[in-house]
Amino acid sequence: MVDREKIERGFRMVLEGLGEDLSRPGLAETPARVATLYADLFSGLFQKPAETLSLIEGESFDEMVVLKRLPFYSMCEHHFLPFFGHASIAYIPDHGRMTGLSDLGRVVETYARRAQIQERMTSQIADCLMETLTPQGAMVILEAEHLCLSMRGLKKPGVPVVTSAVRGIFLKNAKTRQELLSLIRSS
Numbered sequence: 001m002v003d004r005e006k007i008e009r010g011f012r013m014v015l016e017g018l019g020e021d022l023s024r025p026g027l028a029e030t031p032a033r034v035a036t037l038y039a040d041l042f043s044g045l046f047q048k049p050a051e052t053l054s055l056i057e058g059e060s061f062d063e064m065v066v067l068k069r070l071p072f073y074s075m076c077e078h079h080f081l082p083f084f085g086h087a088s089i090a091y092i093p094d095h096g097r098m099t100g101l102s103d104l105g106r107v108v109e110t111y112a113r114r115a116q117i118q119e120r121m122t123s124q125i126a127d128c129l130m131e132t133l134t135p136q137g138a139m140v141i142l143e144a145e146h147l148c149l150s151m152r153g154l155k156k157p158g159v160p161v162v163t164s165a166v167r168g169i170f171l172k173n174a175k176t177r178q179e180l181l182s183l184i185r186s187s
């Protein structure tokens, strides 16, 4: 579990480092608030994404399943600033090994609630699906804005960063991959 007391102490030091007046009323509870916030934002570190994928018994659907543009918020591990956008995830079950749609969303949420880079988050989601469901294939596309590019660094707001991870049949079969891409593009 997250050590809230340690985060609180650490953030108090950050405020001191900034030359802030820790006794002013607006800041009095801020270190505790940040500790609570971080416990939530980084809770995925203590969760096992594979365990969130439960199998639905007795099905025989072996066609494409797509969860389109699921919103997510994550934190860039380089600057501890948010990156946020949406994730599209697809898989084609094998022998009916399907999972719940909300379980797919929980996998995204678990990986998002860690200090991350977008590329790793993308491949971790795809690998988790491949390892847990052993589907015919899986594909994950993330599109996000990084506040470390918008507020600082490049200082160019609104630049979408797109990453994809392609596994199994989506890698081998261009037609299947194309079918998914047109499904994702359609409104």
Ligand SMILES: Nc1nc2c(ncn2[C@@H]2O[C@H](COP(=O)(O)OP(=O)(O)OP(=O)(O)O)[C@@H](O)[C@H]2O)c(=O)[nH]1
Pocket (backbone or CB within 6 Å): 076, 077, 078, 116, 117, 118, 119, 146, 148, 149, 152, 153, 154
């Ligand atoms: N590949 C990748 N890079 C990222 C991500 N988030 C932030 N970065 C980049 O990580 C790099 C960190 O670079 P450093 O040179 O160590 O730090 P910096 O000088 O503060 O970075 P910049 O001023 O933004 O270039 C920067 O180029 C960021 O744009 C991400 O999700 N994936």
Ligand SMILES: [Zn+2]
Pocket (backbone or CB within 6 Å): 076, 077, 078, 079, 080, 081, 146, 148, 149
């Ligand atoms: Zn960053």
